[in-house]
Each structure stands twice: as C-alpha cells, then as structure tokens.
Amino acid sequence: MPWDFVAFCLLAAICVVTAGGMVVSTNPVHAGIFLGLCFIHVAGIFVMLGAEFLAVIQVIVYTGAILVLLLFVLMLVDPDDLPEFHTGRPIQRAVAALLGVVLLLELGVAILGRTIEGAKGTATPENIAAVGGNTQALGRALYTEYLLPFEVVSLVLTVGVIGAIVLAMPERLGEKITRRRGTISLGHARGVDLALDSGAPVTGVPGEAPIPENEHELATGLSSRRVLIMVTDPDEFTTVGSRR
C-alpha cells in the first residue's frame, strides 16, 4: 500500500472528524480548538498537493490569526451570553441533514462522473524545481499574471481593517455606561449642571467639575454642587464634565 495513500487517509479522516466535532461540540471554545486541528490537517493536505507555501500560509493566517481572533471575540462576549442552543429544533436539523445528503450525492456524482479535463499548464514539478521551488513559482505567478488582482486584494484588506475598526467602535458613551449598572458614581443629577452653566461662575478649567469650596462639603457630600447619587440607569445622571 503506497504511503501517500495512508497519509491522505489519515489526514482526511482527522479533518472530517474534527470538523464534525466542531459542529456538534457544546462548548464554543472546544469548537474553536477542533477548528484549529482541522486547519492544521488541511495544511498537511496542501503539502501533499505540492503547495508548501499555501500550507504555511494556512497555518499562519487561519490557525494563527483568524482562529485567535475568533477565540478573542469569544472571550469578549459575556460567558452568560453563550447558552447552548442544542435543544429542540428537530425540523431545522432534519432539513439540514436532508440538504447535506442531497448535496453530497450531487457532488459525488459530479466528481466521480467527471469526464472533462483541463488544459495542462506549464508548472510541472520539473519546471517548479528549475525555478527554485513552490514559493518562487507562486511568487512569479502572483507578480506577473495576477498583478492587478494582487493589488486589489491589498486594497480589500485595507478597507476591511478600517471597516472593522469603525464597526467595533462603541457608538456612544451611553452604551459603555449601560454595562456597569447599579454602580455608585460621583456625578451630577440631571439638570444640576445646567443650572451651573447658566448661573454660578465656574472655577477651574471649563468643562471640568467645579471644585468644592471647603473640605467639609466634600466630606459630608452635602454640597449642592456635587452629590453622591446611586444610579441604576445611564439616563439618570450625566457624567462629570459633559454638557447636554
């Protein structure tokens, strides 16, 4: 039995098993780890296909960057927000299984009954070895034949990064405050700072909180300017220094 067939069977079996484990695992972190294992074995498949550069890129970009980004977002989202959604929904599962089996049959027939043959290119193993290896050959293809798509991809990446930053930015300060509910905060009750703006002279830097006149007011909290209030909702107070 040829060894490349054994290697293919091993890699393919691990790929399929880990992909299935990702779909059925109840813990999202376990799903991420399964996906990483699957990606690493897909890199092995790429090596079998003579695409060593792509195998390295697969490990670095998918396993190193995308998967870590996924796990990072998984940690950012509150653990309470990750309930398991496995209960119920038998119709959904039945439809998914039906569609999967039908698509597998269609693709199997299409793959096994394939009669059309593509035109042979010039990148035979001998030619690739003459150029210096897979990476050199791929670089030549990218920078000559696919130069314009390559530049467009760099533009797409730039736009993607800018879009990600814009999307992930918090929209308002109020949304940040929503997260910390029920905290004791030293702030102005709504309307107090308006009176301050119109009437009392502001001491200190404009836009900052006025400093109490003496330490007694600060210690007791009885000053009319700064009061200690308990808030449960961001609408009940305005933050220090903000002018609405």
Added chain:
Amino acid sequence: MTDVGTEHFLILSAVLFIIGMMGVLIRRNIIIIFMCVELMLTAANISLVAFGWENNSMSGQAFAVFTIAVAAAEAAVGLAIILALSRRVLTVDIDEFRTLRD
C-alpha cells in the same frame, strides 16, 4: 484504487464543505456559524489547489492565496459586526437578531 488522485481531494473538499454548511444550518451561536463559514472557505481552497495540482498550473494556488486574504478581511469585518451586534442585543443567539434597524 490505492492511488491518490484528484477525486480523493475533491471528495474530501465536498465533505468538509457539507459539514460546514450543516453547521451553518443547525447551530444558533453566531460565532460557531462564523467558524463554519471559515471551514467552507477552506474546503473551497482544497478544491482549487487540487485542480491546480491536476493540471500542472499555478493558478489554483494563486486563487487560494486570494481566497485566504479575502477570508482574513471577512473575518475582521464579520467579528466586528458580531461584537457590535452582541453589544446591542447582549446575546449571540442568531434568532435574537431579527431587525436591521432600531
């Protein structure tokens, strides 16, 4: 048939794609659905590289490089969207995301 041919790789690609598709259809955690989409992209890459290998062409690998780059951009934007959505709705259950505007 114990010789590894293109069909083996194509069938592996199809199986991985279908597993990813079923994951998208079954699961309700939006982050898991995102992982399944990445799996489907990888399965498509296997097909591209396998056809390039069969035909002695570098085009398949060049396309796979582009796919990986676009997948990286897609991951960044998609995860940012997930963050913004989960900040707004306070959950990652895809059934809770029903509206496109406030």
